[in-house]
Amino acid sequence: MQGIAIDRLAKRFGGTTVLRGISLEVAAGEFLALVGPSGCGKSTLLRSIAGIEHADSGTIRIGGQDVTGLRPSQRDVAMVFQSYALYPHLTVEENIAVPLAMRRLSAMQRLPLIGGWMPGPATARDSITHDVRQAANALGLGNLLSRRPGQLSGGQRQRVALARAIVRRPAAFLMDEPLSNLDASLRVQTRREIVAIHRAAGVATVYVTHDQSEALTMADRVAVMQAGEILQVAPPAEIYADPQDLRVATFIGSPRINTLPAEADAEGVLRVAGQAVGLRVAGSGAMTLAIRPEDLQPAGTGIPARMETVEFLGESLLVHLRHATTGTPLVLRLAPEDRETLPPQGELSLRFPVDRALVFGADGKRAAVRSMAPEAVLVG
Amino acid sequence: MSASLAFPARRRTTGEALAGWMLTAPAALAYALMLLLPTLATIALAFTDYELGADGLAWIGLDNFAELLRDRGFAIALRNTILYVALVAPLSVLGGLALALLIETGTRGRAFFRAVFFLPVVSLPVAMAAAWQYLLHPTIGPLNAALRGIGIEGPAWLSSSDTVLLSLAAIGVWENIGFNLVLFLAGLTAIPRELYAAAEVDGATSGWERFRLVTWPLLGPTTLFVVTITMTRAVRVFDSVAVLTQGGPNKASEVLLYAMYEEGFTYFRLGYSAAITLVFLAIVLALVWLQTKVLEKRVHYA
Numbered sequence: 001m002q003g004i005a006i007d008r009l010a011k012r013f014g015g016t017t018v019l020r021g022i023s024l025e026v027a028a029g030e031f032l033a034l035v036g037p038s039g040c041g042k043s044t045l046l047r048s049i050a051g052i053e054h055a056d057s058g059t060i061r062i063g064g065q066d067v068t069g070l071r072p073s074q075r076d077v078a079m080v081f082q083s084y085a086l087y088p089h090l091t092v093e094e095n096i097a098v099p100l101a102m103r104r105l106s107a108m109q110r111l112p113l114i115g116g117w118m119p120g121p122a123t124a125r126d127s128i129t130h131d132v133r134q135a136a137n138a139l140g141l142g143n144l145l146s147r148r149p150g151q152l153s154g155g156q157r158q159r160v161a162l163a164r165a166i167v168r169r170p171a172a173f174l175m176d177e178p179l180s181n182l183d184a185s186l187r188v189q190t191r192r193e194i195v196a197i198h199r200a201a202g203v204a205t206v207y208v209t210h211d212q213s214e215a216l217t218m219a220d221r222v223a224v225m226q227a228g229e230i231l232q233v234a235p236p237a238e239i240y241a242d243p244q245d246l247r248v249a250t251f252i253g254s255p256r257i258n259t260l261p262a263e264a265d266a267e268g269v270l271r272v273a274g275q276a277v278g279l280r281v282a283g284s285g286a287m288t289l290a291i292r293p294e295d296l297q298p299a300g301t302g303i304p305a306r307m308e309t310v311e312f313l314g315e316s317l318l319v320h321l322r323h324a325t326t327g328t329p330l331v332l333r334l335a336p337e338d339r340e341t342l343p344p345q346g347e348l349s350l351r352f353p354v355d356r357a358l359v360f361g362a363d364g365k366r367a368a369v370r371s372m373a374p375e376a377v378l379v380g
Numbered sequence: 381m382s383a384s385l386a387f388p389a390r391r392r393t394t395g396e397a398l399a400g401w402m403l404t405a406p407a408a409l410a411y412a413l414m415l416l417l418p419t420l421a422t423i424a425l426a427f428t429d430y431e432l433g434a435d436g437l438a439w440i441g442l443d444n445f446a447e448l449l450r451d452r453g454f455a456i457a458l459r460n461t462i463l464y465v466a467l468v469a470p471l472s473v474l475g476g477l478a479l480a481l482l483i484e485t486g487t488r489g490r491a492f493f494r495a496v497f498f499l500p501v502v503s504l505p506v507a508m509a510a511a512w513q514y515l516l517h518p519t520i521g522p523l524n525a526a527l528r529g530i531g532i533e534g535p536a537w538l539s540s541s542d543t544v545l546l547s548l549a550a551i552g553v554w555e556n557i558g559f560n561l562v563l564f565l566a567g568l569t570a571i572p573r574e575l576y577a578a579a580e581v582d583g584a585t586s587g588w589e590r591f592r593l594v595t596w597p598l599l600g601p602t603t604l605f606v607v608t609i610t611m612t613r614a615v616r617v618f619d620s621v622a623v624l625t626q627g628g629p630n631k632a633s634e635v636l637l638y639a640m641y642e643e644g645f646t647y648f649r650l651g652y653s654a655a656i657t658l659v660f661l662a663i664v665l666a667l668v669w670l671q672t673k674v675l676e677k678r679v680h681y682a
Binding site: 047050071072078079082083085087098 | 572574575577578579580581582583584585589593594597598600
């Protein structure tokens with residue numbers, strides 16, 4: 001397989017395990033977002049793929065070649081760093097040219113002044129200039145070539161870092177939170193540009209971010225990482241609608257998914273605070289019932305809740321409530337025009353479509369909903 | 381209406397100005413008394429024939445400077461100072477950089493090595509000079525004893541006119557290298573780690589290539605500062621000369637500040653001594669001006 005294949009990669013820093021046997025495949029031309037809270041090991045995984053960190057065990061293959069023991073420069077990858085890592089003393093043109101000069105010119109030819117007189121570099125130099133201009137033009141940097149990074153805005157520096165990555169046509173792009181230093185509006189715009197660059201180059205891309213909205217909007221597949229493990233790898237829609245782990249369900253989605261402690265009896269009938277909610281699950285014991293805010297709706301009967309505040313977001317309303325008996329906080333997303341359906345204050349009941357309910361076992365893994373009640377919504 | 385509004389505003393301005401003057405007064409006074417007045421006095425003295433204890437002084441214009449041009453002792457002092465700077469500055473700058481790189485790459489003992497090399501900077505130069513006198517002594521000194529051990533008869537380091545300036549320069553390097561090392565270490569820690577990672581990914585495989593691509597350019601501002609400060613420290617060489625050689629033998633280790641000291645405090649020719657001081661001051665100012673103006677453009681990237 002071309003692209004990137006990681007097999008049981010493990011890494012420890014002193015006494016802490018950062019990567020716990022990670023296995024992951026990124027197809028050629030695929031855009032994979034690696035998302036997780038800070039400290040989950042996603043950056044370490046990316047740096048291991050780049051060869052900047054070395055894993056304790058496991059293998060990494062890039063473009064079909066085992067690169068586990070190779071240095072970064074031998075791996076045919078390009079990386080975009082969070083801080084951009086541009087060389088401050090070089091112009092934009094020279095910055096973009098560095099990866100080419102390091103590979104196409106000999107050490108003697110790279111020397112300042114006398115380098116130009118060394119035999120044979122003229123054609124190599126011409127090809128470098130040509131490729132650099134092409135990459136720069138692709139990113140709209142054509143008129144900034146002679147500037148230094150210090151004279152550029154954050155967004156422009158970001159483009160230079162991207163140009164330096166694409167100029168060499170590597171087998172894989174690695175991006176470490178490349179948008180986190182940009183302001184909000186520029187971030188949304190640059191998202192689309194990075195996706196366009198990826199499509200044009202057609203190489204395997206691993207994109208590390210802690211921002212789930214970046215991961216969901218940009219990636220072909222999303223890998224959710226936590227505590228050194230990959231919990232689930234799936235396309236964005238599937239990660240959102242069909243999480244296999246409670247930690248994935250709570251990490252993805254904003255506002256956070258509602259979680260209600262529940263109990264399944266010997267027949268698998270699920271109860272929240274003693275109240276049957278119309279679900280029958282495989283297994284018994286302590287469970288967690290998770291429902292997205294947009295899947296909850298006010299109703300005449302159902303889960304009793306106490307309303308606390310209503311937030312108006314423009315395109316929607318967020319209603320903050322608490323479960324009437326357990327006090328568990330709940331969030332409900334409504335269309336603004338549905339405000340009328342809310343009681344002026346106080347008590348109300350909530351329902352949800354049974355096919356949208358996610359049930360997780362005590363171990364945090366998804367529990368199969370074995371059979372459903374006849375009605376498609378909760379019966380009180 | 382508008383006048384009555386302007387009036388209190390103006391009063392506040394004068395009050396603020398007064399407060400500003402009062403607050404800066406201690407520093408301004410100290411600056412004037414300790415720096416400005418002595419400098420102006422020296423400049424004035426340089427154009428007189430004043431000698432300590434003389435009844436009066438006469439304005440002699442540029443006569444002191446004309447005498448400097450004819451003075452063979454001054455020419456030797458100037459030549460020796462330039463030679464000393466030319467030896468001490470490059471060696472202690474490059475040595476400091478090399479040691480800083482070694483300590484930075486090493487995994488253990490950073491604090492230990494930093495302290496060891498910094499010791500000469502905080503030690504008393506006069507006391508250290510006595511130690512050097514013993515180390516470099518032609519007959520009982522450990523250096524020549526070691527040389528004899530491998531069959532070489534070492535020279536009289538501090539009392540031969542062939543080697544005295546070299547020996548003083550070696551002591552100068554020893555005194556300066558630790559200071560430069562600490563400055564370079566500070567400069568090295570300010571270089572972002574991600575740049576080295578980027579250089580690795582970009583294909584800078586050897587340590588030398590990463591040094592050329594990242595370390596050396598990013599140390600530019602540090603290097604400029606170290607070069608300037610080392611050169612001015614080297615031009616100021618005095619302690620080791622005064623304690624070890626008194627400019628001898630036969631003026632072979634005569635340097636600018638020692639010549640100035642001799643004229644002023646041995647022969648009491650304060651006017652002539654002030655003229656030498658002005659030459660010294662001009663050299664130092666020229667160095668600082670050259671370094672900042674000429675090199676500044678090429679080492680600051682912000």
